[in-house]
Amino acid sequence: MKLETLTIHTGNDGEPATGAVIPPIILSTTFERAADGTFVEGRDIYARASNPNRRMLEEKLAALEGGTDAIAFSSGQAATMSVFHALGTNSHVILPDDIYYGTRYMIESLYEHWGMTCTAVDMTDIGQIKRAIRENTRLIWVETPSNPSLKITDIQAVVKLAKAKNILVGCDNTWATPYFTRPFDFGVDIIMHSSTKYFGGHSDILSGCIIVNDNCPPELKARIRNFQTTGGVIPSPFDCWLLFRSLSTFAVRMPVHAHNAMKLAMFLEGYPQIEKVNYPGLKSNEYHKVARKQMSNGFGGMMSILVKGGQEAALKLTANLKLVKHATSLGGVETLIEHRKSAEGAHSVSPDNLLRISTGIENIDDLLADFRQALENL
Missing domain, CATH: 3.40.640.10 (Type I PLP-dependent aspartate aminotransferase-like (Major domain))
Structure with missing residues (x-):
């Protein structure tokens, strides 16, 4: 089957x-x-x-x-x-x-x-x-x-x-x-x-x-x-x-996660406030070649971004978002964003300007609009 x-x-x-x-x-x-x-x-x-x-x-x-x-x-x-x-x-x-x-x-x-x-x-x-x-x-x-x-x-x-x-x-x-x-x-x-x-x-x-x-x-x-x-x-x-x-519903949810993640990654990559987008589906990503070899049907719904301006700017971005929630965990139908350094505490090796994004299955235009207004208000 x-x-x-x-x-x-x-x-x-x-x-x-x-x-x-x-x-x-x-x-x-x-x-x-x-x-x-x-x-x-x-x-x-x-x-x-x-x-x-x-x-x-x-x-x-x-x-x-x-x-x-x-x-x-x-x-x-x-x-x-x-x-x-x-x-x-x-x-x-x-x-x-x-x-x-x-x-x-x-x-x-x-x-x-x-x-x-x-x-x-x-x-x-x-x-x-x-x-x-x-x-x-x-x-x-x-x-x-x-x-x-x-x-x-x-x-x-x-x-x-x-x-x-x-x-x-x-x-x-x-x-x-x-x-x-x-x-x-x-x-x-x-x-x-x-x-x-x-x-x-x-x-x-x-x-x-x-x-x-x-x-x-x-x-x-x-x-x-x-x-x-x-x-x-x-x-x-x-x-x-x-x-x-x-x-x-797993098999019908996953392609939407991947579709939205790719669109969001491409969108964020073009913003000057973003230092780097970590998403293996991007051709500019250093792991794209290996990802293409062993991943099929897309590149998943997860990504992380590095925000210019350090932890303060990263946290301000999360606060500016209205549709996307700042919360731990991932993989749900809703889009979540999280500042990993503060979540991981003393054991963290994450950069202080890193935000992890779990891309949900909302309409992609609504997600892009939310990130657009959040970035423009940084």
């Missing part, structure tokens, strides 16, 4: 008892055994271990990325944590230097006492990755486009290096999504999503997932699944139901 079809039909068996086309929310935390006290085959036992809504969601998530299995979590951070936890003590991880700050902070704070360490490198430079490899390097974690500067990593080149060294490759595909990039096609072992973002699409669900295929070692997958069920870091049945529903 094509993406547009599988996002609607995969995992949806309706409700045979009533004939309902849309599966119901099953809120029960426990499920009845058979009359003789045995567990009923195919039936859930306890909600922390499994739930009908979560099983349907995981089936759909796996299909989206062309994986064999998906493991749903209560947040993107919980999903990422499950991978690091599964690596074990004294492991070394290579991360991008431009990465969601919470990923690096997780290793440096929560796993410091495990002896886990990380090295941040410019992931667009294979030489830097090669020099960062140690005897105990277990994982290379790719984030492309990167958060918030939208660097594009050559996934295939990273995988080639990693496989030669018997190192796992994980890819945070939250920003690109399988609509624009399919990491399994380039040989990665694990894909992570903060499904709060584009999969949810409406800024009202907190969830994450790990998706695996046959490349993922079975013992690693088992540890990740055990972290989910034994650790109890699970999404609620209601969140699973909402996310399952939201994915039905």
Whole structure:
């Protein structure tokens, strides 16, 4: 099935008892055994271990990325944590230097006492990755486009290096999504999503997932699944139901995000108040060639801009916007802008004049008009 079809039909068996086309929310935390006290085959036992809504969601998530299995979590951070936890003590991880700050902070704070360490490198430079490899390097974690500067990593080149060294490759595909990039096609072992973002699409669900295929070692997958069920870091049945529903419109939302982002990036690139636009779809972008090689259907809905005049000018621009909201997160139908330095705090490596933009699916003329008046009033 094509993406547009599988996002609607995969995992949806309706409700045979009533004939309902849309599966119901099953809120029960426990499920009845058979009359003789045995567990009923195919039936859930306890909600922390499994739930009908979560099983349907995981089936759909796996299909989206062309994986064999998906493991749903209560947040993107919980999903990422499950991978690091599964690596074990004294492991070394290579991360991008431009990465969601919470990923690096997780290793440096929560796993410091495990002896886990990380090295941040410019992931667009294979030489830097090669020099960062140690005897105990277990994982290379790719984030492309990167958060918030939208660097594009050559996934295939990273995988080639990693496989030669018997190192796992994980890819945070939250920003690109399988609509624009399919990491399994380039040989990665694990894909992570903060499904709060584009999969949810409406800024009202907190969830994450790990998706695996046959490349993922079975013992690693088992540890990740055990972290989910034994650790109890699970999404609620209601969140699973909402996310399952939201994915039905995923394939029609994403091209609008990309269309609007391209138009907005081209518009902003022409303004003298803007120092730089970070968007891989622009021909002037230093990562455009790599992006064209591994991204299809467009270049996503995310961008960042550097505003002339430093932090003060950047914050004034956000204050001048009327339609666009200054808020954390991304991937919703509404356009959001955020000053990342102030959001990330002491751990930030973002420039003080950088604003991250999550382009929504509003009418593009309305978005351009809002940015035009905000820029003209700087």
